[in-house]
Amino acid sequence: MKKIRLGIVGCGIAARDLHYPALKELTDKFEITAVTSRTKKHAEEFARLVGNPVIFNSYDELLESDIVDAVDLTIPIELNLPFIEKAVKKGKHVICEKPISTDVNTGKKVVEISKQTDRVIYIAENWRHIKKFYLIRDLLNKIKNPLFFKWNLWIGMDEENKYAKTKWRQQPKHIGGFLSDGGVHHVAAMRLIFGEIKWVSANTKKVVDYLGGPDFLTSIFEFENGVIGNYTVSYGISGQEDFEIVGIDNRLKLTENKIIVDDKEFSFEENLGYKEEFEDFYEVVINKKKNDLGSPLEALKDLAFFEAAVKSCGNKIELKTLL
Amino acid sequence: MKKIRLGIVGCGIAARDLHYPALKELTDKFEITAVTSRTKKHAEEFARLVGNPVIFNSYDELLESDIVDAVDLTIPIELNLPFIEKAVKKGKHVICEKPISTDVNTGKKVVEISKQTDRVIYIAENWRHIKKFYLIRDLLNKIKNPLFFKWNLWIGMDEENKYAKTKWRQQPKHIGGFLSDGGVHHVAAMRLIFGEIKWVSANTKKVVDYLGGPDFLTSIFEFENGVIGNYTVSYGISGQEDFEIVGIDNRLKLTENKIIVDDKEFSFEENLGYKEEFEDFYEVVINKKKNDLGSPLEALKDLAFFEAAVKSCGNKIELKTLL
Structure with missing residues (x-):
């Protein structure tokens, strides 16, 4: 080979x-x-x-x-x-x-x-290679009329965190600092599950002094398929993650090591991706596989969410106006 | 007397x-x-x-x-x-x-x-007479730098619900239907705890057919004191309530019958108000007490949140532009 x-x-x-x-x-x-x-x-x-x-x-x-x-x-x-x-x-x-x-x-x-x-x-x-998100996408068909997706993450980096101490992260030239640096993972996962995001309205804030740039974000948004999103993330404050898809009659919940739909549990193979x-990169280079998972345009769309969120200050921003 | x-x-x-x-x-x-x-x-x-x-x-x-x-x-x-x-x-x-x-x-x-x-x-x-909200307001001083307030309510009225069956609620002439009818209670409680709300950006939706008007709302907003809010409510879908105040170092959580700050529990006398x-009305009428809790202006401010939320469609609305 x-x-x-x-x-x-x-x-x-x-x-x-x-x-x-x-x-x-x-x-x-x-x-x-x-x-x-x-x-x-x-x-x-x-x-x-x-x-x-x-x-x-x-x-x-x-x-x-x-x-x-x-x-x-x-x-x-x-x-x-x-x-x-x-x-x-x-x-x-x-x-x-x-x-x-x-x-x-x-x-x-x-x-x-x-x-x-x-x-x-x-x-x-x-994160576009993490298996649990594909399983969630498959399980979506078990949710009758998915209406609402809520994701709260409390990442809680302390002053000694290795990423927090990176010099270029302390004076970020990238928009939104940790919000985009860490957040593109989350949006990649959301888009993988639900498809494109239409618009976002967000509020961002710098909360802890040792993280470069803003470190807190709360947002409402809508996917093109009509599902309403609510994503909140803090890089400075720690706490329990909350990931839930709410349908009219039932819900899907992601916990640390399983996915729960109604009373049924689904385990997944944990992988970092x-x-x-x-x-995948190898396949794209050597065997001319289509570059869908490492596509620059996909990565750009992930980033666009955060540029919109940082610029939003509570205003609605259609993502297509950035792209 | x-x-x-x-x-x-x-x-x-x-x-x-x-x-x-x-x-x-x-x-x-x-x-x-x-x-x-x-x-x-x-x-x-x-x-x-x-x-x-x-x-x-x-x-x-x-x-x-x-x-x-x-x-x-x-x-x-x-x-x-x-x-x-x-x-x-x-x-x-x-x-x-x-x-x-x-x-x-x-x-x-x-x-x-x-x-x-x-x-x-x-x-x-x-709700301006419900004691637990005053206790929460008092306990706020135990939260170092309160940053974020999250309230998720899944009220889950079914078709047989007595309010759902009221004719004038089925064809509501009041803005937002159940969102404002039920919601003014929630905003009264929030304002009691945190003070005035500056702006809101919200997304509302009609989800179940048997409730008049929209029955789902998710929103981000900011209080004048800088606390960022995130309020989500559904009148058609049932589920566990989630009420939490997040500070940099600690949190306050309201459960069905207690308030939890860090590991400490505070009980409260339950009352409907x-x-x-x-x-209070008696005192205002008979003893000329100031009408602060039944004040029409306070009630108007509660309602303004929902008029803004319904009109928002993701756009930021400053509440003072309505008042």
């Missing part, structure tokens, strides 16, 4: 804790041949961890070399667009950690580039 | 099941001297129940008689304004079941009348 020779760009949390554990299980499909990082020490540590690929002093040098077929971009969000652009120019495929970009207009440029190249630009949204995401 | 001679106008559910049980305990303060109802049979049955006061064939005749000091109006909402107007013209005090009127503009006329008369116009909002409301 042909292996993709992968250059990992950015050797921070995402590379080390999210992507590498997946790649370690996919050595038949990927070979990490190169790494680079703004912080040399990070690159060296990461290189040791992953089997001593070539360490490049810069992204440009990595791209100039002929030892990578694709780059895995796990970099500050504001670098996504220029780094994707460069990779494609050098004929490399790209898998890039979500969110697609800092804001919708910049993200549109990524979508444009992806239309004009035969190289793959794959936005890594691992990173492995599946790299497998 | 001077007794208020009360004429009960409208002998339906509110008179029989809500007001009379309270008045029965206040025979030292009130004497039901007269009744009238559009439906003669209702008036006769009610008269028998309450000790055979004089039955009048019409409201006009009741007002013309000199056997009542005050009228208790428990009538279809659209009759509130004309009936209040007539009562005041005839020199009678008024206690009138909430909501104040069909819509804010009509309600404003009630407020105007109340400013121009020395007669008492008391809008009976029993009707008895206290009539006692």
Whole structure:
């Protein structure tokens, strides 16, 4: 089987804790041949961890070399667009950690580039590979007239949280700070289950001082299929998650390890989605599978929800006006 | 002690099941001297129940008689304004079941009348007399930086519900149907706890066919004190109520019979508020107590939330633009 020779760009949390554990299980499909990082020490540590690929002093040098077929971009969000652009120019495929970009207009440029190249630009949204959400989508047919979807998340990052301490997250150049950085996962899951979101009205707020940007959001919105949504998330305050789909006669509830419809419980295989995401990327690059799950346009739609939410201040914003 | 001679106008559910049980305990303060109802049979049955006061064939005749000091109006909402107007013209005090009127503009006329008369116009909002809400207001000081207030109510009226079967509720002339009819109680409680509401963005929907008007509402809003609200209510779908105040470090939760702050439980004396409301009305009429709890302006503000919510369709509406 042909292996993709992968250059990992950015050797921070995402590379080390999210992507590498997946790649370690996919050595038949990927070979990490190169790494680079703004912080040399990070690159060296990461290189040791992953089997001593070539360490490049810069992204440009990595791209100039002929030892990578694709780059895995796990970099500050504001670098996504220029780094994707460069990779494609050098004929490399790209898998890039979500969110697609800092804001919708910049993200549109990524979508444009992806239309004009035969190289793959794959936005890594691992939640589009999480099995429980597909099971929920399948179980929706058990809900008579689904009316309302409520999702309350109390993520409760403390000051010592590794993401909270990332410098570029502390002074976010991406819209909404943690709201979009973490939130695109949630919207990816919602859209996977219910389809497109028509409009949103939201209120966002900065609540805790150690998280960059706003860290609280409450919103009402409507899916194109008529289901009414109510999504509330706090990154600073901890608490019990509440995920429920309400129909006229019955409800679906997601708990930590099961889905409950009426009195019936459905278990699911828990997965983080990173492995599946790299497998999918492989299929798209090697076997020309359609890039539906890593599609830049899908990632852009996830982000658009948060740009609308941040701009909303209680006003209704139709998502199509941003897209 | 001077007794208020009360004429009960409208002998339906509110008179029989809500007001009379309270008045029965206040025979030292009130004497039901007269009744009238559009439906003669209702008036006769009610008269028998309450000790055979004089039955009048019409409201006009009741007002013309000199056997009542005050009228208790428990009538279809659209009759509130004309009936209040007539009562005041005839020199009678008024206690009138909430909501104040069909819509804010009509309600404003009630407020105007109340400013121009020395007669008492008391809008009976029993939830402004429910003790647990005052305890919650007191306990708010235990919540560090209250940020968010969430209230989900799943009232679940079925087709046989006595309110659902009321003809004037089936073809409501009052804005929002059950949303305002039932909802003014909730907003009265919220305003009692947190103060004035600045703006609301809401989505309302008709879900079940046997309830007149829309029966589902979800909303985000902001109180003038900065607390962000999220109120969802369904009159057709049943389910567990969820009432929670979220602060940065801790939460207050209201359950069926207690208030929980952190791990501490606070019990409260359960009361429906009707008895206290009539006692308060008595104090206002007889001892010139300030009419703060039965104030038409307060009742108007409760109603304004729902007029805004119904008009919102996801748009932000500042309540002051209605008031």
